[in-house]
Amino acid sequence: MHEFSIATQVLDAAREAAADHGAATFEGITVSVGEASHVNPDQLETCLEAAADSTITDGDLTIDIETEPAYAECACGWSGEPGEIDRALAYAPNLTCPECDARLELQAGNECRLMSVTLPETDDGSDPDAADSPDANTTD
Numbered sequence: 001m002h003e004f005s006i007a008t009q010v011l012d013a014a015r016e017a018a019a020d021h022g023a024a025t026f027e028g029i030t031v032s033v034g035e036a037s038h039v040n041p042d043q044l045e046t047c048l049e050a051a052a053d054s055t056i057t058d059g060d061l062t063i064d065i066e067t068e069p070a071y072a073e074c075a076c077g078w079s080g081e082p083g084e085i086d087r088a089l090a091y092a093p094n095l096t097c098p099e100c101d102a103r104l105e106l107q108a109g110n111e112c113r114l115m116s117v118t119l120p121e122t123d124d125g126s127d128p129d130a131a132d133s134p135d136a137n138t139t140d
């Protein structure tokens with residue numbers, strides 16, 4: 001399953017990020033899923049939970065999935081969100097520029113990315129700010 005291999009990669013990246021901060025594990029992740037990626041966010045979440053169960057031993061993982069809008073740029077100077085993103089066509093997107101009909105290359109929205117990792121709270125006297133991750137609670 002495609003989502004499962006993405007989930008594995010995301011968890012690997014999260015593990016690396018945690019290790020960079022000296023943490024052995026992590027409690028939560030925020031993942032961005034591009035609108036034009038052929039990834040089903042619900043399936044990805046299910047796969048993340050399943051993969052986390054087998055690789056992360058202590059407790060539940062909090063999973064936040066955000067959607068990233070598609071964005072493309074054209075050599076003629078047009079840029080923006082392509083209007084005809086179809087999930088069924090996302091395997092081979094054939095998007096054209098509304099200004100000049102050239103084929104567009106997506107600059108964003110066609111992949112999944114790990115956005116942030118929530119690390120366990122440390123109370124061993126180390127600098128708490130060093131282990132801080134971006135606040136997952138958006139205010140909008």
Ligand SMILES: [Zn+2]
Binds near residue numbers: 077
């Ligand atoms: Zn163009």
